[in-house]
Amino acid sequence: MKKIAILGTGSVGQTLASKFIALGYDVMIGTRNVSEKLTDTKSDGYGNKPFKEWHSLNNLAKLGTFREASAFGEILLNATKGSFSIAALKLAGAENLKGKILIDVANPLDSSKGMPPTLLPELSNTNSLGEEIQRTFPELKVVKTLNTMWNGLMVAPDMLNNGDHVVFMCGNHTDAKKKVKDILISFGWRDKNILDLGDISASRGTEMYLPLWLRVFGAFNNGAFNIKIIS
Amino acid sequence: MKKIAILGTGSVGQTLASKFIALGYDVMIGTRNVSEKLTDTKSDGYGNKPFKEWHSLNNLAKLGTFREASAFGEILLNATKGSFSIAALKLAGAENLKGKILIDVANPLDSSKGMPPTLLPELSNTNSLGEEIQRTFPELKVVKTLNTMWNGLMVAPDMLNNGDHVVFMCGNHTDAKKKVKDILISFGWRDKNILDLGDISASRGTEMYLPLWLRVFGAFNNGAFNIKIIS
Numbered sequence: 001m002k003k004i005a006i007l008g009t010g011s012v013g014q015t016l017a018s019k020f021i022a023l024g025y026d027v028m029i030g031t032r033n034v035s036e037k038l039t040d041t042k043s044d045g046y047g048n049k050p051f052k053e054w055h056s057l058n059n060l061a062k063l064g065t066f067r068e069a070s071a072f073g074e075i076l077l078n079a080t081k082g083s084f085s086i087a088a089l090k091l092a093g094a095e096n097l098k099g100k101i102l103i104d105v106a107n108p109l110d111s112s113k114g115m116p117p118t119l120l121p122e123l124s125n126t127n128s129l130g131e132e133i134q135r136t137f138p139e140l141k142v143v144k145t146l147n148t149m150w151n152g153l154m155v156a157p158d159m160l161n162n163g164d165h166v167v168f169m170c171g172n173h174t175d176a177k178k179k180v181k182d183i184l185i186s187f188g189w190r191d192k193n194i195l196d197l198g199d200i201s202a203s204r205g206t207e208m209y210l211p212l213w214l215r216v217f218g219a220f221n222n223g224a225f226n227i228k229i230i231s
Numbered sequence: 232m233k234k235i236a237i238l239g240t241g242s243v244g245q246t247l248a249s250k251f252i253a254l255g256y257d258v259m260i261g262t263r264n265v266s267e268k269l270t271d272t273k274s275d276g277y278g279n280k281p282f283k284e285w286h287s288l289n290n291l292a293k294l295g296t297f298r299e300a301s302a303f304g305e306i307l308l309n310a311t312k313g314s315f316s317i318a319a320l321k322l323a324g325a326e327n328l329k330g331k332i333l334i335d336v337a338n339p340l341d342s343s344k345g346m347p348p349t350l351l352p353e354l355s356n357t358n359s360l361g362e363e364i365q366r367t368f369p370e371l372k373v374v375k376t377l378n379t380m381w382n383g384l385m386v387a388p389d390m391l392n393n394g395d396h397v398v399f400m401c402g403n404h405t406d407a408k409k410k411v412k413d414i415l416i417s418f419g420w421r422d423k424n425i426l427d428l429g430d431i432s433a434s435r436g437t438e439m440y441l442p443l444w445l446r447v448f449g450a451f452n453n454g455a456f457n458i459k460i461i462s
Contacts (some may be wrong), residue, residue: 118435125349125356125442142259165461168443197446204349205443211356212399212436215428220462229447230396231456 001026005064005073007088009037009051010044012105012151013079016083017061019155023186028062032091037063043228045124072094075103075179076140082108082129086136098139099174103183104130104203105146107210116214119207129205130203134172141176144203145169145184148213150223157188157226168195170202195229232257236304237350238319240268240282241275243336244310248292252387254369254417259293261300261323268294288448301327306334306410307371312359313339314351317367329370332407334414335361335434336377338441347445350438352387361434365403372407376400376415377432379444381454388419388457396457399426401433 006017007030020027031037031051040050055061059129068074070092080088085106089097108123123129130144146154148168157163167189171177177196184194197205217223237248238261251258262268262282271281286292287301293303299321302309311319320328339354354360361375377385379399388394398420402408408427415425428436448454 101318113357121356125352126344161461170446195450197450202446205446208439209443210439215401215433215436216426216460219428222462225460225462226252227458228461229456230392230459231391231451231453 003028003072003074005030005060005069005076006079007069007085007092007104008079008081009063010079010081011046011048012101012154013077014051014054014058014152015155016077016079016101016105019187021058021168026062027060028064028069028072028086030064030066030092032066032088034063034065041124049150061066066091067093067096070100073100075101078106078133080106082106082123083110083195085129085133089133089137089140094139095177097137100140101145101173101179102133102140102142102146102178103134104142107147107207109210112212116211116218117174120208124203124208128201128202128207130170130207134200141171141173142200143169143171143173143180144200144206145180148206149226153224153226155187157190157193160224160226161228163188163190164193166193166205168197168202170197170200170206172200193228214219234259234303234305235309236261236300237292237310238289238300238307238316238323238453239310239337240294241310242277242279242311243385244308245285245289246361246382246386247308247310249289250418252289252291256291257293258291259295259300259303260299261295261319263293263297263319263322287323297322298324298327301331304331305334308334309337309364310336313337313354314341316360316364320364320368320371325368325370328368331371332404332410333364333368333371333373334377334411335364335373335375338378338438340441347442347449355439356435359434359438361401361431361438364387367381372402372404372410373431374400374402374404374407375431375437376411379440380457384455384457386418388421389425391455392459394419394421394422396459397426398423399428399433399437401428401431401437403430407443424459435448 107119340348
């Protein structure tokens with residue numbers, strides 16, 4: 001059984017954890033403080049139910065600290081808030097990251113300046129979260145993907161247009177991108193709709209698409225959309 | 232005959248000027264220095280031929296200073312470099328802008344940090360060129376549109392997928408957006424593919440899409456592509 005660690009307990013982490021369980025993976029979710037997470041009864045800022053309600057229905061997912069989850073996972077997936085991702089990976093411990101693939105689906109959103117969110121200035125334009133993670137943890141093989149859409153669509157592309165819309169991917173490690181592509185295909189993505197944009201610096205492009213995504217979301221009032229490249 | 236001023240003599244301005252002439256508009260192109268522009272024999276930094284070669288084949292387009300063109304035009308179109316747009320509009324003179332629609336197709340690209348370009352920091356994330364123009368020249372009715380694609384596609388959407396792909400539009404003035412929508416339809420855009428994202432602050436979204444556009448361009452090595460929203 002392939003072991004994967006999902007870092008982050010929010011709706012993105014939950015959706016991906018459920019999908020990996022359905023695909024037969026052994027899943028551990030990483031969080032800052034396990035006992036707090038399991039006793040917390042508050043909804044998050046976006047109106048999502050407390051984690052323990054999801055977990056009671058998805059109890060095949062193990063829960064551990066960032067360190068425990070990262071030690072457990074053969075593959076890691078970053079679904080933490082972009083503003084917290086570097087700190088979460090520091091808590092994981094360099095020895096638990098070494099040589100592993102990190103699938104990074106997070107975005108460096110900054111909600112401190114009102115809605116819709118902007119991007120964290122230090123992680124946009126001439127930098128990006130994907131690059132910052134790769135630079136800070138050179139022992140990881142970072143593959144940025146899936147960050148340009150609503151989480152429901154990440155794991156069920158067939159929900160729209162028979163799955164005919166685009167998912168971007170980038171990273172410095174060809175072998176890692178090949179493995180992540182196989183995972184995307186197992187989610188239902190078709191080879192022809194997985195667009196490799198090159199090295200990890202292309203994260204700038206996919207993360208900076210978020211402000212447009214948020215405006216289109218505002219116009220549609222519904223996250224179940226994506227883009228297709230017409231050429 | 233409807234009079235339009237195209238500010239900017241580059242390939243975007245040329246393409247739009249040709250299209251407006253074909254549609255029966257009276258066109259004046261605005262530039263910094265008319266005699267310099269007509270005697271310049273150098274190609275631009277992107278390998279485009281000197282303006283005078285285009286102009287010899289498109290001599291229905293008048294050429295004037297930014298001030299002359301803006302006085303002439305009932306509608307204005309900004310196709311200058313994003314880093315120069317505010318200065319160009321200052322040269323136009325406030326009295327020549329008053330109450331007019333400005334169609335802004337420019338992007339605040341910054342090529343000073345290498346390729347692909349980034350965005351000018353002061354005109355991205357928490358600001359945008361569209362907003363900065365509207366704020367600096369409140370006498371204008373700024374409508375941001377067409378800035379998310381290669382200029383050839385702006386005026387010939389049917390080139391791809393029977394024209395079924397998206398063009399965004401935003402601005403603070405409903406009457407101005409209605410008129411610009413009619414112009415887009417005259418270019419061949421269909422009503423259902425013209426997506427109004429709201430007020431001018433949505434320029435942040437469409438301008439910040441450029442880094443992704445540039446990466447897709449890099450992957451395709453061809454600018455003849457656009458996106459379609461799948462929902």
